[in-house]
Amino acid sequence: MRGMTPIVKTVTRGMAGMIFLYGIYIVLHGHLTPGGGFAGGVMVAAAFILVVLAKGSPEAVTEAKKQRSSVAESLGIFAFWALAVIGLIGGTFFFYNFLTKGRPFRLLSAGFIPLNNIAIGVEVAAALFAIFITLAVIKTGGKK
Amino acid sequence: MILLFLAIFLFLVGLYGVATKRNLIKIVIGLTIMEYATFLILALIGYRRGAAPPIVLAKMGEATFVDALPQALVLTAIVIGLATTALLLSIALRIYHKYGTFDVSKIRKLKG
């Protein structure tokens, strides 16, 4: 896949970090402001896709990225499921909110909702990045 | 009430695309328009006149909120719609590599 002009590469160098940071902010403050795991995860994926599109990496590198992204996605959904099962093992019901509620409107409140948001954010970001890498790497062999 | 009728008409536009068109990408576009119409209907059902969005701010007393349950349903459905569209498009890409065309009627005739 070809890269882009030097103007795009220079702008991407500054923008991709900020988009990533904003995505993490939306994921972490999911229980206080609108957003949450899904919107933040898609933004983080968009930051990675921007870097890949601007740089134009060769095919071997994108294959390794696909494997790592697939592993990260599995880890994300495993963490979500593990948080749910902890309640089941502890003697209460599935998805029991076992952490302390804390004081409202603070970052560390609302039980395990921030941890769930982080797990969902990791999973959605890795899933969408894997889809994009697969669509970009495939060769257009055969009839046109 | 007329808003709900317009949203149902948008659903019919998508249904027209799925039922009539012969290009595979147009069928996927029609399916996406049907999904968007469904989200619009759900969000319209939960609306309450003169109410606040469902975020509790620090200085708020007793306030009326918009219904939060349809919004939760639509949030789940948006991401599922994206996953379905991605899978449909990857299958369409494979069909193009095998048959050379997106036309649904020709795909039935050529056998590999």
Place this chain on the structure above:
Amino acid sequence: MMTILCGLIVLMILGGFVALEAASLLSSVVLLGIVGFGLSAAFLILQAPDLAIVQIVVETLSLIIFIAVILKTTSKDATARRRKRLPHYVVAAVFAVIFMLAASWALGSMPPFGNPSLRMAEAYLSPNKFLGPTGAANLVTAVILDFRAYDTLGEATVLFTAVMGVLAVLRKTGRKQ
């Protein structure tokens, strides 16, 4: 505000209809972008900022995936011939009229617009009751991650399965056919 929403939905209907009739696939995808971003503006008017954020980013990514697929295949629609479309449109109009009549009969038994029945959400929607059980300030997040977390688990599974499907369908085609 409601007239703005009416105009927005009419714009979405027109955009959707032209998207299905366009001859070039790239312009169809751009018109689908009109429908998607118009839906996000409609969510903002209907006091749902959470949905507006998610719809904007998901629509952008969906457009990227569409354009990636079209650029790898073809951009012409070879089936848009100018044959006789009049029987198509007449049948579609008759079906639309029947559907709308059935819809108006079904919508008559719903609560009026702007005044929902809130039977399920009444127990949750006062701030004291909500900040008590969950402690979250965003009511939609509290619903999808604490009261109905099982649905979110199902949705994460669907996304995971779709990605596995994409990775399985699009294997590397190295050899010449």
